[in-house]
Amino acid sequence: MQSVYLGQLMKKKQKILAGFVVVMFLIMVSLSGINLLINSSAQYTFDNIKELQPVYCAILLGTSKWLGEGKKNLYYQYRITAAIELYQSGKCRKIIVSGDNSTLQYNEPMTMKRDLVKAGVKEENVICDYAGFRTLDSILRFKEIFGQNKGIVISQKFHNTRAVYIGRQYGIELYGYNARDVTLHWGLKTRIREFFSKVMCFVDVYFFHTQPKYLGDTIII
DSSP, rough: HHHHHHHHHHHHHHHHHHHHHHHHHHHHHHHHHHHHHHHHGGGGEEESSSSSOOOEEEEOOOOOOOOGGOOHHHHHHHHHHHHHHHHHHSOOOOEEEEEEOBBTTTTHHHHHOOOOOOOTGGGGGEETTTTTOOOHHHHHHHHHOOOSSSSEEEHHHHHHHHHHHHHHTTOOEEEEEOOOOOOOOHHHHHHHHHHHHHHHHHHIIIOOOOOOOOOOSSSOO
């Protein structure tokens, strides 16, 4: 009798485990499908600057300039370089630098502006967006605050695809100029985070219809 009971218990556990595996498989397939959908926006992003049509305004997405222990953030450095290339090639007249300015000590937009101006971009052509706390905030404020319905977003390709996807879902004719990427060895954590960020992007766009944390009056540029 005991052996029969143990056999039934083992079968029950096996069924539960099998069900769990199936559920996890379906979840991963769904998450991967969402990533494939958003990554389809890569068709609107370009590595070759010559393939981009000129626009009035570009938007540079922020990240911190420094990592821990005073190390340079290559994502930041390569984005700045790409923004300078875009401006100097005549592909844009204005650049909105959008990033986090949540504390007095941390100011991504002003840091980016200083580096662009130092590299020769005219100061009056660099506009700070201090409320770009998330990619979605930066892209929607590009339209709602700065009045831009067309533009070029500057970041790494994996990030640009999400930014372009958001923009086009909200009626912005957005293209991406892909900054040089960081090797997978150094950027693995960022790639894993981006996988789930794309899932959250999908949820924000289709289910929550998320709006920026802060809006405000239109700024003419």
